[in-house]
Amino acid sequence: MGHAESEVLDVERLREDFPILQREFGGEQVVYLDNAATTQTPEPVVETIADYYRTTNANVHRGLHQLSQEASVAYEDAHDRVAEFIGASGEREEIVFTKNTTESENLVAYAWGLNELGPEDEVVLTEMEHHASLVTWQQIAKKTGATCRYIRVDEDGTLDMDHAREIITDDTAMVSVVHVSNTLGTVNPVSELADIAHDHDSYIFVDGAQSVPNRPVDVEAIDADFLAFSGHKMAGPTGIGVLYGKKHILEEMEPYLYGGEMIKKVTFEDASWNDLPWKFEAGTPVIAQGIALAEACDYLDNIGMERIQRHEEQLAQYTLEQLREEGDVETYGPSVGTERGGLVSFNLDSVHAHDLSSILNDSAVAIRAGDHCTQPLHDKMGVPASARASFYIYNTREEVDKLVSAIDDARQLFA
Ligand SMILES: Cc1ncc(COP(=O)(O)O)c(C=O)c1O
Known part of the structure; x- marks a missing residue:
C-alpha cells in the first residue's frame, strides 16, 4: 500500500x-x-549516491563532455527540487548548497553581517538558539561592534513574545531564530516573528534544521528572508546543507568564499561574480550529495x-x-x-x-x-x-x- x-x-x-x-x-x-x-539513510538515497558514482561522476560546469553535462544537469535540477520542497518560487537561484546548517549560518553572517552590521545595529536571537546560530552571530557582532539580544524563554519552554516585541526595534538588523528547538522541542511562531522583524525593516533568518526534515515548511508562507537546514537530518547524506535566501537579498550580497565556479570574468586586477546560486558555491561543489538530497526530498514527499x-x-x-x-x-x-x-x-x-x-x-x-x-x-x-x-x-x-x-x-x- x-x-x-x-x-x-x-x-x-x-x-x-x-x-x-x-x-x-x-x-x-x-x-x-x-x-x-x-537520521538514517534509506536505500533509494544510498542507491542514488552509488548510481551517481557508477554512471555519471564528473565535475560540473567545466566539461563539454557528456558525463560532465549529465552531472551538471542533475546537480542543477537538484536545486530546483529542493526549492520546490520548501516552497521557494525563485527555484534554483534561491537555493545555495553548503556543507550543513552551520555553514549556511556562517555564510550569511560573513557575507551579509560583516558588511552590513555596525555598532548601532542589533541582532536578535532567542535563548534557545543552537550554537550554530548563537556563536556565529556573537562572533560577527564582536567583529562589527553590533549587539546581540536574546528573546526570553518562559518556564513552559516557549518564547516570551511580549519580550520579542519589546527587543525587536528599529535598531534590529537581523532576527535569527530556531524554528523547532533541538533541545526543548518548542515550535516557534516564526511567521509572527517574521512580521515583527519586517515591521522594523529587519531580516529574519530561520534555522530550519529541526523543522524542514519533520514537518511541512513553506518559506514563502513564513516570509523568511533566509532559512537553513541539513541533508543528514532528513534522510539525506552528510556533507550537504542548504541556504535558502530571497533572490533580491542574495543578489545584493557579496560572496562568502572565493575561487573557481563562483566567478564570471577574472582579470589580473579584479573579478566579477557568477549568477545565483553559483556565486555562493565556490570550488567543486557537493555534487553527489546534492543529487542525493533531491532524492531524499522525493522520498519524504512520497510519504x-x-x-x-x-x-x-x-x-x-x-x-x-x-x-x-x-x-x-x-x-x-x-x-x-x-x-x-x-x-x-x-x-x-x-x-x-x-x-x-x-x-x-x-x-x-x-x-x-x-x-x-x-x-x-x-x-x-x-x-x-x-x-x-x-x-x-x-x-x-x-x-x-x-x-x-x-x-x-x-x-x-x-x-
Ligand atoms: C536547531 C539546529 N540548528 C543547527 C544545527 C546544526 O546542524 P549541522 O551540524 O548539520 O550544521 C542543528 C543540529 O545539530 C540543530 O539541531
Whole structure:
C-alpha cells in the first residue's frame, strides 16, 4: 500500500528501506532515537549516491563532455527540487548548497553581517538558539561592534513574545531564530516573528534544521528572508546543507568564499561574480550529495510531510506521557498535549545524562546526552546536560517502550 492512501505511516514497510535498523548490539536490535542529530539513510538515497558514482561522476560546469553535462544537469535540477520542497518560487537561484546548517549560518553572517552590521545595529536571537546560530552571530557582532539580544524563554519552554516585541526595534538588523528547538522541542511562531522583524525593516533568518526534515515548511508562507537546514537530518547524506535566501537579498550580497565556479570574468586586477546560486558555491561543489538530497526530498514527499509530522508528534507525546508517569524524571519543553517537534529531552533524578545514555546503550537504545549545542539554555535550565530521545519516520511505540524499560534498568542500578 502506498503511504499516500493511509492516514498513518506504514512503519513496518518503511523500516525495510533502512537495513541499519536491523543491526544488533549484544543480541539486541538497535533502537535508534538520535534522529535530531542525524537520521538514517534509506536505500533509494544510498542507491542514488552509488548510481551517481557508477554512471555519471564528473565535475560540473567545466566539461563539454557528456558525463560532465549529465552531472551538471542533475546537480542543477537538484536545486530546483529542493526549492520546490520548501516552497521557494525563485527555484534554483534561491537555493545555495553548503556543507550543513552551520555553514549556511556562517555564510550569511560573513557575507551579509560583516558588511552590513555596525555598532548601532542589533541582532536578535532567542535563548534557545543552537550554537550554530548563537556563536556565529556573537562572533560577527564582536567583529562589527553590533549587539546581540536574546528573546526570553518562559518556564513552559516557549518564547516570551511580549519580550520579542519589546527587543525587536528599529535598531534590529537581523532576527535569527530556531524554528523547532533541538533541545526543548518548542515550535516557534516564526511567521509572527517574521512580521515583527519586517515591521522594523529587519531580516529574519530561520534555522530550519529541526523543522524542514519533520514537518511541512513553506518559506514563502513564513516570509523568511533566509532559512537553513541539513541533508543528514532528513534522510539525506552528510556533507550537504542548504541556504535558502530571497533572490533580491542574495543578489545584493557579496560572496562568502572565493575561487573557481563562483566567478564570471577574472582579470589580473579584479573579478566579477557568477549568477545565483553559483556565486555562493565556490570550488567543486557537493555534487553527489546534492543529487542525493533531491532524492531524499522525493522520498519524504512520497510519504507526506504532514503524515511524518503527525507520526513524530504522537511518538513524542507518548514518550512524554510515559516519562511523566515517573516522579523521578524531569522533562523539558512544552507540556503534554502542547504542540512540539518529535523529540523529548529529560533527566532522571541523580543520574547524569551521560551515565544514563551509556546504560541505555547496553540495551542497544541510542539516545543523545549532553548540552545539544545549547549551553546557555542548559545554564538557564539549571542542568549541565540532558538526555534526548528524538524520532523519525521509522520509530515505533514499541521502541519508546524499550526506552522506558531501559530507563527503569538505570533507575534500579542507581537505586
Ligand atoms: C536547531 C539546529 N540548528 C543547527 C544545527 C546544526 O546542524 P549541522 O551540524 O548539520 O550544521 C542543528 C543540529 O545539530 C540543530 O539541531
